[in-house]
Amino acid sequence: MENTSKKMAVSVPITLGIRDGKGKSLATKASAYAHHRTIGGLMPGARFGIGDNTYVRRAGAKKIDFKLGRTEWLPPTDQRVVQLTASDVKADLYPVDKEQLYLLGDPTRMEVHRDQRYDLDITFKVHSRHPLPLNDGKANAILRDKHGKIVGGTHPSDTDTWARFAPGWSVHRIETGGVPPTVDASRIEVYPQPSYY
Structure with a gap:
């Protein structure tokens, strides 16, 4: 993930999906914990990577999709974010x-x-x-x-x-x-x- 804004992105919620070549979800109930993450702070131009080892229904994962939730934006000079x-x-x-x-x-x-x-x-x-x-x-x-x-x-x-x-x-x-x-x-x-x- 990369912040292309001129502001700092804070508390960025992300929902991930794991799909096969036809777009069908391969996620299971046991892998629900891996579907949601939050990135604390991302400066302008900075990147952040998220990863995991998780369970899928079967082999054949071809696509990872994600949705961003509501994000707070602060000036990059704000000292509250580490x-x-x-x-x-x-x-x-x-x-x-x-x-x-x-x-x-x-x-x-x-x-x-x-x-x-x-x-x-x-x-x-x-x-x-x-x-x-x-x-x-x-x-x-x-x-x-x-x-x-x-x-x-x-x-x-x-x-x-x-x-x-x-x-x-x-x-x-x-x-x-x-x-x-x-x-x-x-x-x-x-x-x-x-x-x-």
Whole structure:
């Protein structure tokens, strides 16, 4: 998402949809949590990425659509909105091959399956101009392949627990599992935000 206005966008509500090639929704009730996000503050010309790992009815997602809700607009000089940026993004994409226990609806029904996937560990610096530490900060990462195509993203809860964005800069981590093996670690984008958004 990019703010093409000359004003700062504040508390931007977004509703997302995941659709197949015919426009049919692939979202499930279990994925409802991933349909709604709010972006705290977006300066003129700035971009912000949102991502997630979520459930779909079946394979074949071809389109992501989104709707913007009512947004508040402030002058870019307003100091009430904290602006954070990320740099020095480094990532480790590694294969996982292990036996995994799955519950089948209730604790008495369980199966063991071999889980073969790729997990991702991202470290990054957060730069903050805020004079105080920001407790329980979160971040989203956008994952791209070697051609620059978006192939996935991370949820804010994948950020290290109790992340504290200190004045100046601080180092943080995102850990997530089950990402496409085509992720190019050198093309990952990270978008931090304070937890109060």
